[in-house]
Amino acid sequence: MSRRLSVSLLPELHPPHTHGGTALVIDVLRATTTATTFLEQGADAVIFAPTPEVAFARREAAGGAQVRLAGERSGVIIPGFDLGNSPLDAQRQNWAGHQIVMNTTNGTGAAHLAAQSAERVLLACLRNAPAAAVAALAYPGDLRIVCSGTNRQVSLDDCYAAGVLVRELLDRAVCQPDDSAQMVLALLNQWPDPLAALEASRHGQRLLGLGDVDAALADLALDVAFCAKVGVSDTVPRLLGSETGGLVFSANDQENTA
């Protein structure tokens, strides 16, 4: 029997009969794109902290310089954090020897919710979509794509990335897509250009709008373009385990595939 492929258009929309299996969490603008980029640039781990307070405590406990905090609220850096949620910032240096602790508006919460029911959790975005499909299909069992959404609303940007992921999965394996998986697949015909889809989303428009009103945030348009590139990264963040300080992800190529 082929495996089920379900899409949660929001993290709390849990498909029936799915426990265990592999969850692919998407927050394409920008948390899962940024996490992927940190690991691609050599970070030892990316840790999704449940709150900014937990992130601060983690940096304090570490003492040294090897822990960096990255995250945003309403699109801009959290006061006291070292970095915002920009994948372009993540790409600017090599992070070998560093742990990156992230907390963002939508993506980190979605990953925590997915981790409660899935046996394995991967982070996916447009940049790593083919690699994420390959990594997910290396495991047995059902597949669930979790769209983080934006402020608890279904969000076109994440649903579009889910569509790309569904396509990459169905190209490689026989799966039974649920109604939501069929729906996100239809978005690919509507927007052949991924950047156009991200720009059409309310979330994309808000990020682009922030750049318009504040020159210091003009890079957000570059962030959106960076997030729209499909299949340019082979790095797939994989959940190693959950600590009180958060969910610990490392790159797939550092793991022993079970």
Next chain:
Amino acid sequence: MSRRLSVSLLPELHPPHTHGGTALVIDVLRATTTATTFLEQGADAVIFAPTPEVAFARREAAGGAQVRLAGERSGVIIPGFDLGNSPLDAQRQNWAGHQIVMNTTNGTGAAHLAAQSAERVLLACLRNAPAAAVAALAYPGDLRIVCSGTNRQVSLDDCYAAGVLVRELLDRAVCQPDDSAQMVLALLNQWPDPLAALEASRHGQRLLGLGDVDAALADLALDVAFCAKVGVSDTVPRLLGSETGGLVFSANDQENTA
């Protein structure tokens, strides 16, 4: 300023900042199609009862023959009800002088939820989509399309009907579609044939499957085909008011448009 046009892919997914305005509730397979057909066939009113028990009480209180109960659980007639949830059954006679009390798995609950926040509630389906768009645009304010879903899951059949309704609305008025409205619109390109979309949905497949295993339910395939016809009805059920016995809908052409 143009009005907002939001789509709730499930009744409980409430868009932000929407109170008041007009809600268009869709349960295309089959409750809102059936309700539309009862009113088209002359019924004085269709009443969405919150539970089967309330429906029984209402028939008992009426005493005479003018109240009929219609509804289903898992696709088949509720024991003790007069009719199932079949629009074809609704079409078989003239219901002048009758009140039809309905209770179904998904649609009646969705309408109750929508009625809690909307100023006006209309019932929509593929058959009355153009007429429902015209009726909704006759009112001022924001528009919200509510997909009933199937057993609390996002359901392609309702989302497809929502896409047709979004198209009919945008053809007639300037609206600001939210991300979900843009998404359901994309379904129309994927499935140019509405019947193919309903048949691709899990809900559609289940109804067709019921007909396959039980010859007495073979009409379900005819029901699905009936529900897939776009724009063949001018009847739009409009919420007149809420009683303890349920939500009372009558046909738009019997009302004084405010």
